[in-house]
Amino acid sequence: MAKEITSRSENYSQWYNDIVLKAGLADHSAVRGCMVIKPYGFAIWEKIQAQLDKMFKETGHQNAYFPLFIPKSFFSKEASHVEGFAKECAIVTHYRLKNDPNGKGVIVDPDAKLEEELIVRPTSETIIWNTYRTWIQSYRDLPILINQWANVVRWEMRTRLFLRTAEFLWQEGHTAHATKQEAIAETEQMVNVYAKFAQEWMSMPVIIGTKSESERFAGAVETYCIEALMQDGKALQAGTSHFLGQNFAKAFDVKFTSKEGALDYVWATSWGVSTRLVGALIMAHSDDNGLVLPPKLAPTQVVFVPIYKTDEELSKISEKVHELKKSLEAKGITTQYDDRDNLKPGFKFAEYEMKGYPVRIAIGPKDLEKGTVEIARRDTLTKQFVNQTEVAEFVENLLNDIQDNLFNKAVNFRTDNTTKVETYEEFKQVLDSKGGFILAHWDGTKETEEVIKEETKATIRCIPLDAISEDGKCILTGKPSNRRVIFARSY
């Protein structure tokens, strides 16, 4: 009764907000569009970070750090890049405050105007490529495989916790290569790393594909992405990997001498995922009782709740819990013991459901007598009694089951909400009735995509890499097409 959340069917976006706020993931802050990530939400991000960082290092990347500020002039060097970001940049114009001579408070000191304004990075290609120029002379200096964990700022008009905030945390990989082939291979490798992470750690199935020209990253030759389907039938772009060609090398004059002695521009990639993944995680699995987390990303996997009447009972239970905790921790399972004495078990049960702890273990006097515990799983909300001697092994298997079950459930949902259509009428009808991914033929032109977007708000999420080649006719123009693309309304 303390905390109620809006049901998904009643109001999906309210449900999403309720979960973020009531599970204690984040709060709104005093700054428009910026959130405070609370410890529990940040713990999820740290799990995401730790795994991705490991995967980046396994694929040969190193971490580095570049400045938050970028000289304004850098943005004008790559035409489409500036066009893509100009409308949402925060700009530093002064470097000093002073006391307001007319009263209380402080004002910006007009004498402290910067010669050249600084842009708070919306992404770091420009500052990084400006730096790479001095690092690269020869093919022996290549490849450069660098990742940066950072915050970036994009002045979005409408923000939503985790999904689109004015400031967000992310990682951005920036690599430099001697050949086009190598850069493309890097771009593809990283989108595959993202897909593997989404599916194996987040239990979230994704489609790997390339973006259409109009959805492509500003400054990229090709954008690869992973697209996921949320429970309300809308798509969410969960990660992107860009083949930048020689665009940034040309803009920042980054050349190298090849083995053969020829001078050529360097080939580039960039790739990133952000705290948006936390939003994706919420929307992929959670239910009307609160957050549901896949065990691999849950800050705590198992919580123990004691049920007791007397202090004697509590101390016996605690002793048993500590023993069980140790056996779980020996298997690398993270645990927590909630022995707060001012809250009843039922309250705690509800609270851990809200916070999405994958497994809850209750122990009471009856269990002590029978040598059992009660184990509840968050994904199905089912409970069963298990012998104390078998707890560690049982939980270990259960966590794997939950991880798999969440993935399978999400795959089934996506399958049920993926529709092939042949006509524009059918397309619009499916979009309005159930949404989801719509597989349709498209003539490949920007104009057609634009008309469909105008009329239906659906966009091409991606051209799947594994699309089967198949003759068909564009749903709008009837022109020939040789494969289906994925349309959806999206976040």
Place this chain on the structure above:
RNA sequence: CGGGGUGUAGCGCAGUCCGGUUAGCGCAUCUGGUUUGGGACCAGAGGGUCGGGAGUUCGAAUCUCUCCACCCCGACCA
């Protein structure tokens, strides 16, 4: 940024239209006691710049202006 709505104790709200004692209620908190296998109960206590600022007035949570934040719908968005 446009349209609509909201902002009063940690949370959820009443009071605002029609200005007037010391601004209420529920939950939460603290103390004491009884409780504890699905969101406990009794008693007592503490907690408020009424989102910020300015104005009108003898008097403002209430009226006016302005700024800020959030929500919904658009526009926008890698």
